[in-house]
Amino acid sequence: MKKVTHILTFALVITTMLVLNSCTKDPKPAPVEEQEEYDDVRIHFITLHTDGSQTTDTTSVSFNKEGVPSPSHKHLAPHTQYRVLIDLFYKGNSINHEIKEEGTEHQFFFLPSAPEGIESYLYNDKDADTRGIGLDGNMKIGSGEFDLKIVLRHGLDKSHPSAQAFNSATYHDAGGEDDLNIMFEVHAEE
Numbered sequence: 001m002k003k004v005t006h007i008l009t010f011a012l013v014i015t016t017m018l019v020l021n022s023c024t025k026d027p028k029p030a031p032v033e034e035q036e037e038y039d040d041v042r043i044h045f046i047t048l049h050t051d052g053s054q055t056t057d058t059t060s061v062s063f064n065k066e067g068v069p070s071p072s073h074k075h076l077a078p079h080t081q082y083r084v085l086i087d088l089f090y091k092g093n094s095i096n097h098e099i100k101e102e103g104t105e106h107q108f109f110f111l112p113s114a115p116e117g118i119e120s121y122l123y124n125d126k127d128a129d130t131r132g133i134g135l136d137g138n139m140k141i142g143s144g145e146f147d148l149k150i151v152l153r154h155g156l157d158k159s160h161p162s163a164q165a166f167n168s169a170t171y172h173d174a175g176g177e178d179d180l181n182i183m184f185e186v187h188a189e190e
Helices: 002-022 096-101
Strands: 040-048 053-065 072-076 080-091 104-114 118-121 136-141 144-152 177-188
Touching: 053 072, 053 177, 080 096, 104 118, 104 177
Parallel strands: 072 177
Antiparallel strands: 040 053, 040 080, 080 136, 104 144, 118 136, 144 177
16 A cells, blocks of 8 residues: 555656646747838928028939839939938828837938938937937938938937937947838939
């Protein structure tokens, strides 16, 4: 009888260990940053008078989901100030409100391939911490032909030094992921 009791006790201990080991929780997966989905991007350049007021002169470039621009290049006046408006769409509906609502997690960067490509940029829209977003801004175009890369970063630390300049080539050091990374040619010849 003692032998049967020992076997049953041993079987019970083994069964309990197996049950307890099977009940341990899997480690939590790392949270996934939700990226904005878009299938159409439009960038509008509205010419500004020297006093900063808007003209009716507007030119635009559009991008499909693959980032292909139409037209492939844009002619802009050199040393001219433009209001730049960016519209992102998904299935025909604007998603700009999502970018604004999560403004502390989003920032556009404007990276010309030539240093003289953009003379200045000022963010007109701000997040809750008064840091720039970039759906609306004023840009002064320089001169020459250059590629203009526009990046929308999501989930970055906007207080990081690499996020302080509109044209920071090290923007990725501030963390986050690209929601948008597009490029087109600008011709601003004198």
